[in-house]
Amino acid sequence: MKKFLFALFLISSQTVLSQKLEPLIPDRSLVSFLEEFKQAVSKKDKTWIIKNLHPNVMNSFGDDGGIEEFKSSWDLDGDASAFWKLMDKIIDLGGGTMKSEDMYSMPYVFSHWPDEYDAFENVAITGTNVNIRDKPTVEGSEVVGQFSYDIVSIDFSKSVADEGDDRVGYYSWCYIESQDKTLKGYVYGDFVWSPLTYRIGFEKKNKKWKITYLLAGD
16 A cells, blocks of 8 residues: 555656657658758758749748749848748757648647647747746856746747847747746747747658748748
């Protein structure tokens, strides 16, 4: 009986306080294409990117879409296109299959977001042992806790906006709170991602993978 009660205590003491959202391993059929995509991004190879765009690639909600609109929207002919910085971040986050084996999206924060969490009010922590600080700075702040791939609520009014390209959707510091309301503070923006931030989609058409959308919003 004592052993049973002790086991029950161990189980109850391991209560999950928040939802986890971790990256998933890509479908094996995509490995070759994704590797080429990553190489193209690392080399800023716009020729490869344009070649592998679907003719009707979506660039935003409401617009006509298409390759020329995509090129213009992301200034792929320019030297300072925000596209490359965004792709570096999305590739680093990773993705997961969606709907079928012929459709894939990145990052996983979008493709596997749980329906029970409001995408407008919650974000994902995208690393392990990410520090939460009492101030939006490293110098002069204290670490009040840590998160690892947790889904947390965010207060945008208290978050610190990035001074860079706002299309990337970065915040320098995000003011977040655990789902059980016991832990709150600032997390460095590189470790936070919203399911409504940019995501890129791929689809297998005629046995070839193509980039079918790069969208943000809902």
